[in-house]
Amino acid sequence: MATVCRSGNRLVSAAKLSVSGSLRKTLPTYALFLVSEIVWMAIVPVAPSFADKLDLSKVEVGAVLASAGLATLIVSLPIGLVSDRIGTRGLLRWSAAVVAVSTLGQGLATDFWSLLAARALFGAALGTIWTAGLAWIADGGTRRRGPSALGAPVVIAGIGIMTGPAFAGLLADRFGLRAPFIVLAIMAALVTVGLLVWSTEGGSYGHEPLFATLRKARGDRVVLGALVVMVAVGATGGGVNVLVPLGLKADGFSAGETGIVFTGASTLFVAASVVVNRLGGRGVSLRVAGLAALLYAGTMGLTVVSLASAALVTFAILRAPLWATLSTLAYPLGALGAKRAGLGAGAIMGVLNFAWGAAGSLSPLLAGGIAQTAGLRTAFVVLLAGLAAAGVWLLGADVAPEIGAEPVAVAEMDG
Numbered sequence: 102m103a104t105v106c107r108s109g110n111r112l113v114s115a116a117k118l119s120v121s122g123s124l125r126k127t128l129p130t131y132a133l134f135l136v137s138e139i140v141w142m143a144i145v146p147v148a149p150s151f152a153d154k155l156d157l158s159k160v161e162v163g164a165v166l167a168s169a170g171l172a173t174l175i176v177s178l179p180i181g182l183v184s185d186r187i188g189t190r191g192l193l194r195w196s197a198a199v200v201a202v203s204t205l206g207q208g209l210a211t212d213f214w215s216l217l218a219a220r221a222l223f224g225a226a227l228g229t230i231w232t233a234g235l236a237w238i239a240d241g242g243t244r245r246r247g248p249s250a251l252g253a254p255v256v257i258a259g260i261g262i263m264t265g266p267a268f269a270g271l272l273a274d275r276f277g278l279r280a281p282f283i284v285l286a287i288m289a290a291l292v293t294v295g296l297l298v299w300s301t302e303g304g305s306y307g308h309e310p311l312f313a314t315l316r317k318a319r320g321d322r323v324v325l326g327a328l329v330v331m332v333a334v335g336a337t338g339g340g341v342n343v344l345v346p347l348g349l350k351a352d353g354f355s356a357g358e359t360g361i362v363f364t365g366a367s368t369l370f371v372a373a374s375v376v377v378n379r380l381g382g383r384g385v386s387l388r389v390a391g392l393a394a395l396l397y398a399g400t401m402g403l404t405v406v407s408l409a410s411a412a413l414v415t416f417a418i419l420r421a422p423l424w425a426t427l428s429t430l431a432y433p434l435g436a437l438g439a440k441r442a443g444l445g446a447g448a449i450m451g452v453l454n455f456a457w458g459a460a461g462s463l464s465p466l467l468a469g470g471i472a473q474t475a476g477l478r479t480a481f482v483v484l485l486a487g488l489a490a491a492g493v494w495l496l497g498a499d500v501a502p503e504i505g506a507e508p509v510a511v512a513e514m515d516g
Contacts, residue, residue, distance in 0.1 A: 129295030138261025143269035172224030174458030181451020192233040199226035201289035208282025236447035252378035259371035324438030335460030340468035352410040373422035391495030397423040398488035404481040
């Protein structure tokens with residue numbers, strides 16, 4: 102009996118060491134996702150203060166806000182191809198260091214051009230994180246292996262998006278405009294140290310030329326499905342972010358009241374992302390994504406029936422779990438498709454990020470243009486039609502699941 106107890110104790114100790122080692126290995130990467138998303142949103146509430154301090158026009162403020170997204174769009178695909186060739190560890194370390202430097206640069210900017218350059222540099226680092234970081238997870242960088250592990254970064258990003266504006270706004274009000282960016286730069290520097298000390302090797306995963314990658318991707322329904330999901334997420338997200346505030350303002354909502362609506366929706370987004378992520382491999386399918394897209398389109402029907410604030414707020418709340426489902430499934434579907442097609446995860450993550458960036462950049466312009474020329478209701482109808490078409494295609498393209506249920510340990514931050 103004593104021998105059995107000693108053996109049991111050794112097994113328990115070994116298990117604890119395994120979890121501890123896994124946590125040490127993954128925590129810096131997940132922390133990098135969190136800090137970068139907080140920085141991404143931190144500039145939103147303080148943009149008017151930057152405009153006053155640096156004497157920026159509205160066009161210049163818009164250029165600063167757009168620069169990070171444009172830089173992310175530009176670097177995503179090349180970084181995906183490079184990560185498959187040289188591995189992800191070095192890219193993640195460099196991107197963490199660039200986040201620290203560029204965040205400090207935003208806080209210390211003295212004019213439009215220095216702020217624009219710092220923000221664009223941050224966007225390039227963000228694109229690297231969301232491409233190389235996801236490739237690292239997809240190729241078994243976490244203790245929980247498999248495509249469904251890619252849902253965890255979306256949950257973490259949701260937390261960063263939800264907390265970033267309040268964090269930056271309150272800190273800036275209390276200690277000045279530079280304070281939130283200096284604090285975040287220090288946090289990013291600590292994450293960089295963590296990646297240098299704890300992160301394990303990131304091997305290369307095989308490299309193919311861009312056009313060969315795209316040809317293979319085009320032949321796999323799961324990869325195409327992931328692209329459809331990502332375009333739907335980017336296009337509807339960008340459109341809704343323009344149309345709902347316009348509708349609420351027309352119905353008498355203040356900026357603060359509109360912000361409360363979106364904060365509430367973001368909270369539900371995070372909660373729903375956790376639920377979807379806990380399903381593991383059981384939830385990674387085109388059928389689930391298709392149903393979510395159709396239900397999303399159904400909730401958008403409220404805005405076609407009525408543009409009153411009650412309908413718009415109800416839509417914003419009801420859409421949150423469906424928006425979260427699509428957002429959480431896009432990367433796992435891409436990783437699953439990459440395995441089926443024999444492609445590097447980095448290339449597919451880059452393609453998905455490029456698709457999201459392109460759709461997210463164009464849809465606000467198109468939605469705003471349609472709303473101005475044909476009205477808000479027509480703009481919502483166009484978004485609804487696109488979502489419905491995506492849902493029907495995804496249901497028709499569904500393939501038999503090829504990965505089983507996987508345990509999830511989001512609370513342990515191990516994937």
